[in-house]
Amino acid sequence: MSLDIQQAADFLGVEQQKIERWLRQGVIPARQQGGQLCFEQDQLASWANKINLPCRKQQKAHAHENPLIAALKRGGVHGDLVATTRDKALEAAISRLQLPPKLDRGQLLALLIEREEIVSTGTGGGVAIPHPQQSQVLPLDHSLVACFHLDQPLDYGALDGQDVFCLFMILSLEATAHLKMLSALARALKVPGFVNFLKTKPDLEALITHIEAAG
Amino acid sequence: MSRHEDSRSLVGTSKAIVALRMYEAREGFQLMLFGTLVGGLTGLAGVLLNLTVHEMEHFRHGISGWWAVWLPAIGAILGLSLQRFVFRDSLSHGVPNVIESVTSGNGILPRGMCLSRLVSSALTVGSGGAAGLEGPIVVTGGAIGSYVARIFNMSQRRRVLLIACGTSGAIASMFNAPITGMIFSLEVILGEWKSRNLVPTITSAAVAAQVSRLLMGDKVPFPREEIVHTSADLAAFVLLGLVAAGAGWIMIKILAWSEKLFSRVPLPAPLVAGLGGLMVGLLALIVPQAQGEGYDSVRLYINGDFQGTLLAVALLIGLRLLATGCTLGSGGSGGVFAPSLFLGSAVGLIFGNLLHKIPLLTFTKPEAYALVGMASVIAGLMSAPLSGIFIILEICKSYDLILPLMLACLSATLAGRFLEEGSVYTRELISQGTFRRRGSGVQLLADVDISEVLSPCSEVEMHQTLGDFVSRYGTDQKDVYALVDKEGIYQGLIFLEDVRPYLFDQTLYPLITMASIADCRVPHLGAEATPDMAWITFGGTKRPALPVIDGHGRLVGVVRKDRLFDSTRTELSVHEES
Numbered sequence: 001m002s003l004d005i006q007q008a009a010d011f012l013g014v015e016q017q018k019i020e021r022w023l024r025q026g027v028i029p030a031r032q033q034g035g036q037l038c039f040e041q042d043q044l045a046s047w048a049n050k051i052n053l054p055c056r057k058q059q060k061a062h063a064h065e066n067p068l069i070a071a072l073k074r075g076g077v078h079g080d081l082v083a084t085t086r087d088k089a090l091e092a093a094i095s096r097l098q099l100p101p102k103l104d105r106g107q108l109l110a111l112l113i114e115r116e117e118i119v120s121t122g123t124g125g126g127v128a129i130p131h132p133q134q135s136q137v138l139p140l141d142h143s144l145v146a147c148f149h150l151d152q153p154l155d156y157g158a159l160d161g162q163d164v165f166c167l168f169m170i171l172s173l174e175a176t177a178h179l180k181m182l183s184a185l186a187r188a189l190k191v192p193g194f195v196n197f198l199k200t201k202p203d204l205e206a207l208i209t210h211i212e213a214a215g
Numbered sequence: 216m217s218r219h220e221d222s223r224s225l226v227g228t229s230k231a232i233v234a235l236r237m238y239e240a241r242e243g244f245q246l247m248l249f250g251t252l253v254g255g256l257t258g259l260a261g262v263l264l265n266l267t268v269h270e271m272e273h274f275r276h277g278i279s280g281w282w283a284v285w286l287p288a289i290g291a292i293l294g295l296s297l298q299r300f301v302f303r304d305s306l307s308h309g310v311p312n313v314i315e316s317v318t319s320g321n322g323i324l325p326r327g328m329c330l331s332r333l334v335s336s337a338l339t340v341g342s343g344g345a346a347g348l349e350g351p352i353v354v355t356g357g358a359i360g361s362y363v364a365r366i367f368n369m370s371q372r373r374r375v376l377l378i379a380c381g382t383s384g385a386i387a388s389m390f391n392a393p394i395t396g397m398i399f400s401l402e403v404i405l406g407e408w409k410s411r412n413l414v415p416t417i418t419s420a421a422v423a424a425q426v427s428r429l430l431m432g433d434k435v436p437f438p439r440e441e442i443v444h445t446s447a448d449l450a451a452f453v454l455l456g457l458v459a460a461g462a463g464w465i466m467i468k469i470l471a472w473s474e475k476l477f478s479r480v481p482l483p484a485p486l487v488a489g490l491g492g493l494m495v496g497l498l499a500l501i502v503p504q505a506q507g508e509g510y511d512s513v514r515l516y517i518n519g520d521f522q523g524t525l526l527a528v529a530l531l532i533g534l535r536l537l538a539t540g541c542t543l544g545s546g547g548s549g550g551v552f553a554p555s556l557f558l559g560s561a562v563g564l565i566f567g568n569l570l571h572k573i574p575l576l577t578f579t580k581p582e583a584y585a586l587v588g589m590a591s592v593i594a595g596l597m598s599a600p601l602s603g604i605f606i607i608l609e610i611c612k613s614y615d616l617i618l619p620l621m622l623a624c625l626s627a628t629l630a631g632r633f634l635e636e637g638s639v640y641t642r643e644l645i646s647q648g649t650f651r652r653r654g655s656g657v658q659l660l661a662d663v664d665i666s667e668v669l670s671p672c673s674e675v676e677m678h679q680t681l682g683d684f685v686s687r688y689g690t691d692q693k694d695v696y697a698l699v700d701k702e703g704i705y706q707g708l709i710f711l712e713d714v715r716p717y718l719f720d721q722t723l724y725p726l727i728t729m730a731s732i733a734d735c736r737v738p739h740l741g742a743e744a745t746p747d748m749a750w751i752t753f754g755g756t757k758r759p760a761l762p763v764i765d766g767h768g769r770l771v772g773v774v775r776k777d778r779l780f781d782s783t784r785t786e787l788s789v790h791e792e793s
Contacts (some may be wrong), residue, residue, distance in 0.1 A: 052754040118678045119725050133677070133730040134707075159725060178731055179717060186722050 001041040008039040012048055067177060068145060068184040069208055075146030075169070077204045082151045086164075087113055089156075090130055093148045093169055102139045108132065112169075122158025125195040129185060131170040131178070143172035145181060149201040166198045243414055246376065250418030253363055253380040254387075257356040257419065258426025261388025264333055264352055265431060271341025272507065284496035287506065290342020291492035291547045294335035295485040298548060302331030305484075307546065309354035311643045313378065316361070317404055318650065320662050322374030323365070328358030335548035339488070343506040345495055345538035346549025347556075348389060356385025357404070371662075376415050379405050383416040384423030390436065391427055392609035395602060396420035402599045403640065436510070439518050439586070441615040444579040451578055452587055452619035455566050456626030459588050460595030462562045463555060463627075464634045467596065469536055470551070473544025484546050491545025495538045504531060505538040509557035516560040516585040517611065525565050532561045551639060555592040563588020583616055587623045594624035595631035598638035603627070659786040660747040660779075668746050668782050669763060669772035674699045675729050677706060681717060682724030695760045697770045698733035704768040707735035708760065739764045742771055746782065749774045 009016040022028035029043045078096045083089035090112050094105050111132035115121065122128035132138065146169045153163035168185055172178035188194055188211050197210055275286060299305045304327050306312050316324055336351035360381025364374035379400040387396030397420045401408055444452075480487050499506040512531065515521040521528070539554040566588065567581025586607060594603025603624040607613055613620065631638075637645045644650035675684060675696045688696070696709040707730075714732050717723045738752050742765040749761055753776060760773040 052751055115728065118728055119680055121726065123722070123726055129726065131731075133728050134733070134735060174736075175732055175734060176713065179713075179727065182726060182731075183717055183720060183723055186720070186726060190722060 002033070003039045003041055003044070005037065005039075008044060011041065011044060012053060014053075066184070066212070067143070068181045068188075069211065071143045071145040071170075071172070071181055072147065072204070072208060072211075074142055075144035075171075077147045077149070077202070077207055079149045079201055079203075080151050081148045081167075084152075084154060086116065086154065086156045089148075089150060089154060089167065090116075090169075093130075093146070093167055096148070097144075097146055097169075100139060100141055108138065108171075111137065116157070120157045120159055122156040122160075122162075122164050123186070123189070124158065124160040124162065125189065126153060126158075126162050126165045127168065127189055127195060127198060128156050128158060128164045128166075129168050129170060129182065131172075131182070134175075138171060140171060140173055143170075143177050143181065145170050145185070147204075147207060149198075243411075246373075246411075246415045247418050249363065249367070249373075249377060250380050250415035251422050253356075253360050253377055253415075254384040254419035254422030255426055256359050256363070257381050257384030258388040258423035259430075260329075260333060260355050260359060261352055261385055261423060262427055262430045264337055264348060264355070265389060265427075267337040268341045268348065271337065275341070275343055275507075284500055285493065287339075287343035287495040287499070287542075288489040288492035290338045291344060291542070291545070292485045292489035294338030294342075294548050295488045295546060297338070298331045298335035299484065302327035302334070304328055304331035308350075308640075308643060310350050310550070310640045313354055313357040313382065314404060314406075314640055315644055315650075316357075317375050317378055318406065318644075318658065320371055320375065320658065322361055322371055322378055324354075324358045324361040324378065326358070326362055328354055329362055330355070332548055336550075339492070339542065339547045340508060340549050340553075342492070343495060343499060344492060344542040344547050344549055345506060345509065345535055345554060346542045346547060347508060347551055347553030348549065349386065349552035350550025351548060352385040352389045353382045353399075353404075353550075356381035356383070359385075375405075376412065379412060380415045380419035384419040386606075387420035388423040388427040390606065390610050391424060391431075391434065392606055393420040393424035395605040395609050396423065398605050399599070399602045402602050403597055403638070435610070435612050437514055437517060437611040439582070439611055439613070442580055442583045444583060444616065444619060445577070447576060448579050448583070449618060449622055451570055452584070452623045453626045455563060455584055455588055456591045456595070456623035457630045458566060459559055459562055459591030459623070460627040460630035460634065462558055463592040463596045464631065466536060466539070466551070466554065466558055466592075467635075467639055469540050470543055473540035474546075477545040488546045488548075491541040491547055494541040498534060498538050498541070502531065502534050505534045508553035509535060510553065513556055513560045513585075513589070516564045517582050517589075519580055519582040521564065525568055528561050528565055532558065535561075551596065552593070555596055556589045559589035559592035560585040561588075562592070583619065586611055586613055587616060587619045590620050591623045591627035595627035596639045598628055598631055598641075600624040600628040656783050656787060657747045657750055659790055660750050660783060661745055663746045663782060663786060665745055665749075665763065665774075668749065668774050668778050670760075670775050670778060672697045672708075672762075672770060672773045674703065674770065675709060676701070677728070677730045679729045680725055681714070681727040681729065681732070682721075684714075684729055685718065685724065695773055695775070697762065697773070698729055698735075699770070705762060705764050705770045706730070707733035708737050708758070708762055708773070709733045710758065710760075712759075734758065737762060740774065742766065746774070746779060749779055750783070753779070 003011060005016055005019050009019045023030060029047050030037055030039050081089060081092050083092045091109055094108055112130045115131060115133050121130050148167040150165050153165040156164035158164055170181055172181060278286060304325060309332055316322055332351035332354045336348055340346055340348060357378045360377035361374055364377040382404045383396040383400040386399050387393040397416045400416045401412055405412055477487055477491060495506060504512050535557055543549055563585040564581050567584030570578040590603040590607035593606060594600045604620045607620060641650055673693060673696050675698055677698055677700050694711040698706040698709055700706055709729060709732055717727060737758050738756055738761060740749055740752060740761055740763045742763060744763060752761055760775045762773050763771040765771050
C-alpha cells in the first residue's frame with residue numbers, strides 16, 4: 001500500500017519532520033511515483049522492524065467529541081432499577097447493560113464490589129460512580145458510561161451517609177480515558193443544580209444536553 | 216581550586232598530550248609484538264595443517280579397494296571423537312562462534328579449540344571428506360589468539376584484537392595469502408575497519424605468511440597463465456557474479472537440508488559423521504574426484520586443461536555437492552571454502568563455455584570465467600567482496616583479471632544479500648538473535664551491568680486512594696512509583712505525568728484509587744536483563760521507565776530512559792576513543 005509522507009509519519013509514529021530528515025539523509029526506503037515521493041507500507045514495516053523502530057498507529061484523539069458524552073451514548077440511561085442493597089443494585093445494573101459476550105459479568109460485579117470495599121464511590125449528594133479499579137482487565141471494545149436511576153434510594157454506604165438514587169457506572173479501556181471521564185463526571189456533579197436535575201430521572205438526551213452545558 | 220579546575224589546567228599542556236601519545240605508542244608497539252607472536256604461532260599451525268592433510272592425501276592415493284571406501288568414515292569418526300572427547304570441543308560450527316565471541320566483546324574461546332579443529336579437520340578432509348580447511352584454520356587461529364591474550368591477562372579489547380590477529384595469520388599461512396588474511400579478519404571477523412585494527416592484523420599476517428614460506432616454500436597454490444579480456448567480457452563477468460551467488464546459495468540450502476537429515480539419525484555424533492564419511496567413500500568408488508578438497512579439478516578448470524564435456528562438469532558439480540553435504544551435514548569437521556572454490560570454478564567453466572556459443576560476440580577463454588567464478592561464490596557466501604577478490608588474487612596470482620574479479624565479486628555480494636540475510640557465518644547468529652554489530656549502542660550496552668542503570672522505586676499499595684498518595688508522597692521528588700498488591704507483588708507503574716491532571720482536584724481524592732492510574736501494560740524486564748535488552752524494549756513503548764521484576768514477581772527497580780541515555784552516551788564516547 002502506498003503512503004505519502006504524512007501517512008508514513010503516522011504509520012511509524014514519528015513526526016513528519018523526522019521523515020523529511022531521513023529522506024534528505026537517504027536512510028529511509030522511498031520511491032518516486034510520477035514526480036511524487038511515496039512510501040511502500042510493507043517496506044516501511046520491514047525497515048522499521050530491522051532497526052527496532054516500533055510502528056504504531058497513533059490513536060487520534062477525537063478531540064471534537066467529549067469522551068464522556070460518547071461513552072454515555074454507548075452506555076445509555078436506564079430507569080427503574082429495582083434493588084434493596086448496594087450489591088444487588090450493581091448486579092441489576094450490570095444485567096441491564098449491553099456488553100460483549102466474552103465479558104464475564106460475574107467478574108465485573110466482583111470488581112465493582114472490590115472497589116466499593118476500599119472507599120465507597122458514593123461521593124455525596126446521593127450519586128455514586130461505581131467502576132472497576134483497573135480498566136484494562138475487561139475485554140471491552142469501547143469505553144462506556146451508563147446512568148442508572150434507582151426506583152428507590154438505598155443505603156449505599158456513601159461518604160456523606162446519604163441514600164443513593166443514581167448510579168453512573170464507568171467501564172473504560174484504559175487508565176487515561178477512565179480518569180478523564182471520572183474527573184469530567186465529578187466536575188459535572190459539582191455544578192450546583194445538577195444533582196437536583198438528576199432527581200428528575202432525565203433521559204439520555206436531557207442528560208447529555210445538561211452535561212454539555214456544564215462544560 | 217577544585218579538582219575539576221585542576222585537571223582542566225593540565226589537559227591543555229603539551230606535557231599531557233605527550234603523555235597520552237606515549238601511552239598510545241607503547242600500546243601500538245606492544246600490539247605489534249603480540250601480533251608477531253600470534254603470527255608465528257598461527258603460521259606454524261597453518262603449516263602443520265597443510266603438511267598433515269597433504270601427507271594424508273598421498274597416503275590416500277596409495278590405497279585401493281574396500282579400504283578406500285571406509286577411509287573417509289574412519290577419518291571422520293576419529294576426527295570428531297578426538298575433537299569432542301579429547302579436546303572437549305562440541306560446538307558444531309566454529310567460525311560463527313569466533314564471530315560471536317568478537318562481536319559480544321568478550322574474546323574468550325575455549326583453550327581446546329587451538330588444536331581441536333586442526334586435528335579433526337586434518338583427519339576428516341585428509342581421509343577424503345569433501346570439505347575445506349578455511350573454517351578449521353580460522354577457528355584454530357582465533358583460539359590461539361584468544362589463548363595468548365589470556366596468558367598475558369589482557370583486556371577484552373585486546374583479546375578481541377588478538378583473535379583477529381589469529382584469524383589473519385591463519386589464513387595468511389594456510390593459503391600463503393597475507394593480504395587476504397588481514398582483509399578477511401577485518402571484513403568478516405571483526406566487521407570494523409578502524410585503523411588501529413590494522414597494526415596487529417597486518418603484522419600477524421606477514422609473520423605467519425613468512426613462517427609458512429620458510430617451512431613450505433613460496434608456492435602458488437594455483438599457478439596459471441595470464442589471460443586477456445575485453446570490455447564485453449566485463450558485462451558477462453557481472454552476470455557470472457549473479458549466477459555464482461545463486462549457485463552458492465543452492466549449495467548452502469543443500470547443506471542445511473543435509474544437516475537436518477543427518478540430525479535425525481539416532482547415533483552418537485562421531486558415528487553420524489562416520490556414516491557421512493562412508494557415503495563419501497562409496498561415492499568416490501564411482502567418481503574419485505568427488506572426494507577431498509577438489510583442488511585437482513580446480514587446477515584443470517582454471518588452466519584450460521580440462522578435456523571432458525560440460526555435462527561431465529555438471530555431473531561432478533552434483534556429485535561433489537552430494538559429497539560435501541554428506542561430509543559437512545553429518546557433522547564432519549571442515550569448511551565451505553574448498554567446496555566453494557570447486558563450485559565456482561566448475562560453474563564458471565560451464566558459463567564461459569556457453570558464452571562461446573553465442574554468435575557474433577567474442578568472449579575470453581572459459582578458464583578466466585572459472586577463476587572469477589571461484590571468487591564470486593566466496594564473495595557471495597561470505598558477503599565479503601574484498602576477501603573474495605583478494606583470496607583469488609593471491610592464490611592464483613591473477614592480477615590480469617582484477618577488473619572482472621572486482622565486478623563479479625561485487626555483483627555476487629549484492630545478489631547474496633538479496634537472497635539471504637547475513638553471510639554464511641552470521642546467519643546462525645542472526646537467527647539466534649545474538650548478532651550485534653560492533654560499536655553499536657546496543658552492543659556496548661550488552662556489557663554494562665544492569666545495576667549501573669537501575670534506579671530504586673517506591674512502592675504504592677493498590678488500594679490507596681489518590682488522597683492517601685498525595686498526603687504521603689506530596690513532597691516527594693520522584694516521578695515514577697510502583698504499584699504493588701498486599702503481598703508486595705508488582706502490578707504496574709505509576710507515572711506522575713498521568714497523575715498530574717488530577718492532583719489538584721480534591722473532589723477526586725477519595726474517588727480515584729492508585730490502581731486506576733497505574734500503567735499495567737508497561738513491558739517488563741527480568742532480573743537477568745541487561746541494558747541492551749532495556750534499550751530494545753524501549754523501542755516498544757513511549758514510557759519513560761521500565762520495571763525490572765524478579766522471579767517472585769517483585770520489583771527490583773526501574774530502568775529510566777534518561778539514565779540509560781547517559782550510560783549509552785558515556786559508553787559510546789569511551790569506546791570511540793579506544
